[in-house]
Amino acid sequence: MKRIFISAIMIILSISIFGQTRFTDGMEWKTQIWNTAKPVDEYNIEISKLDGTINVDGYNALRMYCEKENEPESRTLKYYVRTDKDKVYFMLPENSSKKWYLMYDFSLAAGEGCYVYSPDYIGDNHEPYKSYIKCVSIHQAEEDLYYSVMELEEYKDEKCSEPLRGMGKWLKDISSRNGVDYNIGFGMDGKGSLLLEAKNGNNVFYSQNTSTIPHVSQSSLKYKVNGCDLIISGTKANETISVYRPDGKLWRSLTTKGNEATIRFPQSGLYILKYGDTTKNILIPSHGK
Incomplete structure (x- = not known):
């Protein structure tokens, strides 16, 4: 009975705590x-x-x-x-x-x-x-x-x-x-x-999620934005490039064919690029549409 009473109190407290701003x-x-x-x-x-x-x-x-x-x-x-x-x-x-x-x-x-x-x-x-x-x-x-x-x-x-x-x-x-x-x-x-x-x-x-917080690492990977296109250089063949949205959800993943790759984005905004141990935040300007 005592255990049931304590459990009931904890439920009430949880409701009161998480029911407020x-x-x-x-x-x-x-x-x-x-x-x-x-x-x-x-x-x-x-x-x-x-x-x-x-x-x-x-x-x-x-x-x-x-x-x-x-x-x-x-x-x-x-x-x-x-x-x-x-x-x-x-x-x-x-x-x-x-x-x-x-x-x-x-x-x-x-x-x-x-x-x-x-x-x-x-x-x-x-x-x-x-x-x-x-x-x-x-x-x-x-x-x-x-x-x-x-x-x-x-x-x-x-x-x-x-x-x-x-x-x-x-x-x-x-x-x-x-x-x-x-x-x-x-x-x-x-x-x-x-x-x-x-x-x-x-x-x-x-x-x-700390893994999705943009962090610019120092590496040989270079890139430039041209409209809605992201042009990446310094890659190797058969490597994976992953692009995430700010909420951490994977938007696109591709395999490189050489030392350069191009990614076209559907709209402006902040994206997160991952290539090996390199993580970069990519901002596609609105005038790039």
Whole structure:
């Protein structure tokens, strides 16, 4: 009986813990950012952290700071955060109207939608960029049992009659798969992002597979981008070249025929090239289409 009681308590605690958002004091998100208009291999790591509580307009809120990795002097207050069950709201520090904007709604079920705002894309009128997000499906993450993946479609409004703006993913209760600040804007051109890690202290809630994190190694392998074509030199015959998407899924594998190989990519974005012990991140610019 005692064992059954303890097991029941553990189940209740698990439900209460994993049924809440991770937007708590000390939570930190690490995101890789790249610009598709710049040459390959140009990217930076952005760290967003909730650090310290504050009373804002009668709400108990948290301060969200942002800085570039290894550049503590770049740390700036980006916005305030408050939560209401499965909903996450933000307020811009310079917003004199003290208006809260919905950033995430992790309670959405398949077929449901809502308007959400971006803390990263701010218009000329100082209003955050807005989109209508529709949840298409929710499924358990293959690599982790502690969170679910929300598959999303992005539209201009709730009619969903305009052309699809883009498709993206939210890691339930954690953030967007593109990074905490990149909850929408999935179809925007010129900028790309990828969540690398989400943690609070020693508790890691999400970590991109380290084998898929881009790392530029020193080797004789050379390459150049020409439109959507990647031209690789320095290879040997009958060797395997593998190309992965940022989420670690294999996109294409080919066998080299000599000291040069050409790969045509279907669209712009970040890819990961593996050849023997060499790993390189490849950025196909949008103007290469």
